[in-house]
Amino acid sequence: MVFRDITDRVRLREEVLKLKKLESVSRLAGGIAHDFNNLLTGIIGNIEVAGQRLAPPLDARVRPNLEKALKAAQRAAGLTQKLLSFAKGGEPVKETASLVEIIRESAEFSLTGAKIALQLELPAQLWAAEVDAGQISQVIQNLVLNAVQAMPQGGVITISGANLELNAPRAAGLPLKPGPYVKISVRDQGCAIPSDLHDKIFDPFFSTKEQGSGLGLSVIHAIVAKHCGHIEVRSKPGRGTEFTVLLPALGLSLPARGENAGDKRTRNRGKADSGHGR
Template identity: 45%
Template sequence: MDYDISNQQLHKELERLQQRITALENEAEIRKTYVKLLLKEKEMLAITLRSIGDGVITTDTQGLVVMMNPVAETLTGWNIAEAQNKPLREVFHIISEKTGKEVENPVQKVLDTGLIRGLANSTLLISQEGNSRVIADSAAPIIDTITGQILGVVLVFRDVTHERKLELEVARAEKLESVGILAGGIAHDFNNVLTSIAGNIWLAKLATKDQKSLKVEDLLAEAESQTFRAKELTHQLLTFSKGGAPIKKISSLQELVRETAIFALHGSNVRCVFALPEDLWVVNIDTNQISQVINNLIINADQAMPEGGIITITAENVLANSVVRQDEPMLLKTVDYVKVSIQDDGIGISQEALTKIFEPYFTTKSSGSGLGLATSFSIISKHKGFLGVTSKLGKGATFFLYLPALSGEVVAPFEKDSGEKLVSMYGGKVLIVDDQNDILVLLKRVLGLVGYEVVTALDGAMGIELYREALESANPFQAVILDLTIPGGMGGKETIQHLLAIDPQVKAIVTSGYSNDPILSNFEAYGFKGALSKPFKFLELREKLDAMLA
């Protein structure tokens, strides 16, 4: 009996072993199948990666290179045998095209956040051989679908150097065409200005020959006015071509807006209605540039009403904590500002055009460069303000600009210079350095007329020697006027440094025909006490000298 039981147990054990062997054989077959599938998938992946035109690199969670395709090898200069298990930063070396500084590793960003990340524009990939390419890329996490854990990162990137060159060529061609259109328009206006100046001077010459019907003072005043109109035209061209920084001073907008608008509408069948409160806060602005913006907006409004009409110009103080209106940008809610609105009842602007109206070269006019509003937007942005528009077709348009205000401060309305203020309150000895002898002669006459003793020099080196000699004598210079650019000689930027070394208390004004030069907008950082762009009003020069000496 016991023997039979043992045989039965042995038989069962044999059956169990047979089942186990069968299960293992089945499992082995399944594993073989999986291995075949994995090998096939790996082969397909390899074929896919080889056929992709973009570079592909995968890393583990430590940011070490696991795999890279042939395109990635070509772009980086590393082959997979060299790169495997190396830190990605060593293989994929990227820097900013603008600054030359190393760019943050995109793979590390993905590992830290678990999100897909892309590179900033203007990123350069530096290959192992030192070659540089402009690239665009994105990095994404490799996630285990069962556990949800990040297993690594896949980085995909492509060479966009050729596309960038094409974009630059197209942009350059468009800008050259636009500059040509702008230059043609400015040349037209400039010739008109010169015609007016020449005509008024000719009439003034006649008036000196007993032509009683002509008043010399009026004729010369008009010639002077047109001269500064010419300055505005050249300033507009410089602002567009160079993007000049604002030369700011504390100003009131009432008279600036009023005078610019009236001037822009000379000869037009459109008139302005003003609502400019007397308690408007002052702003720190470049008056020439803001006048240019107002001029552009008024001309746009005028052209929108070919049959004539009314332009309504309003201004108001807006507190930072005031209720947000539809047209107020949230980015300006942290400061107080002054808002100026220019409203017309013209043809209006389509919704499609509204989205592009501040883009360079965009225009809805048959003849126009499309630069006026783009330049205006740039100017307001450089003043840390905002320029916007609301409109509907057939309902007119309202342009509105915001300028950061010196809240609580109000200045008296602008007063024109008068002959009673001609003579300086201070006078004194002034050194003028300029390479143009005719300007030296003119300034010597003008400043001599208002009470200053003037000494001149044709370059900085001569001016420094004159200043040193005067300082050692009993009659030093009270002020210095330095031209910024002196071809072939020492200009104002270098000269002021030598003068400061000689006399830390030197009082100097910098002048330049390049009204967009950054030194003019930040003159104090270079050691100057004031700045003037040429041509300037001579009473303005006298006022700056008086203020500096005071």
């Protein structure tokens, strides 16, 4: 019992330090991104004007280079917007919502055109919650896209939900208040995340992907934290990766709305094979 108590205290302390680090980095990123975005606006505008004023014979020789420069600037602008989103975090504008609908719609949207099968295990009586629907949708979309990238050959993404009554969350090492919660799990069949990276994947700008910005999971962590929730990851070789989100709930479900009320089915999105790689 003593060892477990010490472990839980260390875990809680690490969560607090992680939140403080996220806040500090977000402020720095926000300042840099704002100034950089202003510069990019001028660069993109001038490239577009230059393209409009080109005339033969320069047009054929110069336009390809301008188009490349414009695409590069637009990619930089996209990264800047991610930085701004991460920095702002955005205080959630909460309203009572059905998490079943948010999860289902967000997951299906993210899998459009992907060679992935989606398995939903969402009980019809899943509790409603006071959430910012747009932000929670962003959490689900990012987790699903992360799972898709972990399975380049295809596979199955399983999203499940459950109602939980946490009476002593801190005793379990969870930095949460006692009360009703909804547990949302997103599981893939890709290669596992090395155990030594589990504590780093939510850090800003850390990524296991060569082309990753390292902001996706940081944004998710920030959104969940602003909803007074918690997110953690479990990953083992041969079993894929599972992200679990805990969100405070109302302890009651909204009236059923036909097919949207609950899901326990599999939706095929092209060929679904066992995938590898993260």
